[in-house]
Amino acid sequence: MKKILYIAEAFDGGVLSFLQELTNNLVDQYEITILYGRRQTSLEQRQTTFDPRIQLIEIKSFQRALNLNADYQTYQELKKYLRQIDPDVIHLNSSKAGYLGRLLPYRKDQKVFYNPHGYSFLMQGNTHHQEKIYYLAEKTLGYRTKVQTVAVGQGEYLQSKKVTNNSILVNNGIDLQAIDQIAVNTEISEKAVVTVGRIDVQKNPRLFNQLAQLYPEKEFVWLGDGPLKDQLTAPNVRISDWLAHEQIIAILKKVQTFVLLSKWEGLPLALLEAMYCGNYCIVTNVIGNKELIRDNETGAVINDLTQLLEAFKCPRAKRQRLMTNAQREVEKDYNLHKMVQRYCQIYG
Incomplete structure (x- = not known):
């Protein structure tokens, strides 16, 4: 072997x-x-x-x-x-x-x-x-x-x-079959706005907190932990700490809005999972994010807070179309089976 x-x-x-x-x-x-x-x-x-x-x-x-x-x-x-x-x-x-x-x-x-x-x-x-x-x-x-x-x-x-x-x-890939088998079993509201990742400079917790302050009636949930969690001061922000992967997927399958406000990325797995789970995805205009989410095609791509607020005003019918497009794209190009096969080929 x-x-x-x-x-x-x-x-x-x-x-x-x-x-x-x-x-x-x-x-x-x-x-x-x-x-x-x-x-x-x-x-x-x-x-x-x-x-x-x-x-x-x-x-x-x-x-x-x-x-x-x-x-x-x-x-x-x-x-x-x-x-x-x-x-x-x-x-x-x-x-x-x-x-x-x-x-x-x-x-x-x-x-x-x-x-x-x-x-x-x-x-x-x-x-x-x-x-x-x-x-x-x-x-x-x-x-x-x-x-x-x-x-x-x-x-x-x-x-x-x-x-x-x-x-x-x-291409990075995610396990679509495993996601399909995970039951939606969470107390988080379907109207919550969710992000996933380590709370550090890369994931931009300051902007996430600023967004939450502008929508005090909404619940904002950060799935993760990290050294900059003291920047998440808005009373409507909830930090989950690190969860098992199945728990994260269950939440993504229930909620409808996912944001990824990163300052840089490779090709984010959490974003792929959110897309496949049927989320309306709002992301910053950086490499990795913008190749998965094409503005007005598979989600919303933003450059600043003004555009971020505009993205939240997206009509329900348009959101549904973007969510469907995003899910289909993951199924086609970003599944784990394809990724593993390709690594087997290059390893020999």
Whole structure:
């Protein structure tokens, strides 16, 4: 049985969901190990559901921020496990794993892949100097031809072509059959406005809170937790903490409005799930969001608070048309079965 080694510092949010879905569907065919870093939210809170045959190994020095001492220690640990496990395939996930992982010494016969899950040089809030450093790092490492970049969506694929000549597209996918089997069993009102994710800068909790303040009669629910939850101060905002995936789906199947106000994305799984569950989706105009939600076709794409408020005025009949279009698009192009098949092909 072939061995796959996954490496992920960002073992949270969409990256964690992506790895759970992918590895649980590959574990019958491959021997799988995941080296991961732990962010502020513990895995116990996230109620992870990895198959028990998957080996999870925490790299305690793994961290998101640049830290030469910690990064050197992480690199040495990764190199040690690479020798011990001796995998046939190495799959790097997100920026820090991509930076350090592409420096590792690989055998000629090992296949190596890198998923950016949203390039760091596209993150809003970076200074121009930071953007330039991240871009140059991606471009320098991107031309190490041993490592093939795998973009999770068309927008990310187009960005990958700027920093490497060795990239392919494999759309993210969700398990449609599993979603169909989940019962709607939740106390949350169907009129609630919902978002999903880690409460941090990327997901823009300040704008979510501002929106809630302007609609005091509505209930706003954030499914998740994170370091910036103190920004959600509106009395009509409810924070659920981390829930099991089945609980999140049950809520998405009941409510009618989903917002994703991200400052950057790869290809968000939570948005795919909301689309398939029949939500009217309002998203910010960033890569990942805007390739799934096309304004006035599958939902609403907004640039600022004014447009966000306009999106909430969408007539019921038009909402229904957009919701139906979005659901059909997920069924056609973004199902887990297709995604797993494609990864099997590239792994070999």
